Structures are given as structure tokens and as C-alpha cells.
Amino acid sequence: KLKVFFWTNIALAFFSCGFYWIDPHATVAVVVAYFLLNVLHQIPSPLHWSLMADVDDYGEWKTGKRITGISFSGNLFFLKVGLAVAGAMVGFLLSIYGYDAGAKQQSSQAVNGIMLLFTVIPGVGYLITAGVVRLLKVDRALMRTIQNDLALRRANFRELHDIRQRDGAVTQPGEAK
16 A cells, blocks of 8 residues: 555656646647546545554554544544645745736736646645655555454453453442452
8 A cells, every 4th residue: 555655646746747848728638637637646545544544553553542533533634734724825826926816817927836836836745745655664564463463452352351241350330349
């Protein structure tokens, strides 16, 4: 998963940056390239959520505590923060490039800024994402070990719980022993 996620982001970065040099008046080429870019963009989306589950497994394996709710809600929170910051950045960058919402025709600097916002700037984001993913050291072999260890822990916990219930060692909350 990590390799596919990494290489897909690298491909997205190059494809997105390469999109900058397509003639904007070549409508068919732009539509086809944009369609292919969006198809390619759909590959890392499910991998992102799958990698989050792997991170939860790793955390449980290391600490003995499973914090899936915190992990997923934290991820969603920062996703929303990222969307807000990105929206503000778009407005800020458009103003830097001289975009005029009331103009009949945008200046060449504004058009170039819009092109950069659709191509090179996301490409840089894909490269940053790929770089961050390279920091993760959980490969397929370690994930198998983690999953096997967690399965063994859970089996042992159930077995211990069953023994305690059978021997009457488990008390209910508020019940004196």
C-alpha cells in the first residue's frame, strides 16, 4: 500500500505539473488530460483510509491501546482545516496574481496564476505527500507481524476472560468481591 500510495503521488505530481504546458486552447487535449488526472487521483483516496487503519494497528501493537476514534476524527478534523486553509490560499494567490472577478478578460498574469493553481501548485503538494509517506517504515512484512501479534493478544485476552468468568473471578461494576 505504501509503495502504491507513494508512486501514485509521484505520478500525480509529474502529470499535474506536465498539465501546465498543455495549450489551454486545445480543448480536447485539456479535457482528456484532466479526465486522466482525475482517474489517477482516485487511486490514493482509498489507500489513505486503509493506511489510517494500519496506523491504528501499529499504535495498538506498540502501546496496547486502540484509539481508532481519535485517529479517524483527528484525521477528519485536519482534513477540514486543510480545506479551509487551501480555500484561503486560493483567494490569497488569486489576489497576488491580479485576478479581477469583474473583468471581461483576465490579465496574462492572472491567467498564469490560475494555471499554476490547477497544475504546478497541486503537483508540489503531491510531492510533499509522497515525501511524508516515505517517512513511514511499516512495510508489508511488519504489518503481517503486527496483525498476527494483535490476533494472538486478542485470542489470549478472550481466553483469559473466559477463564475468569468460569471461575467466578469477574465482578460486575458496583459489585463487591
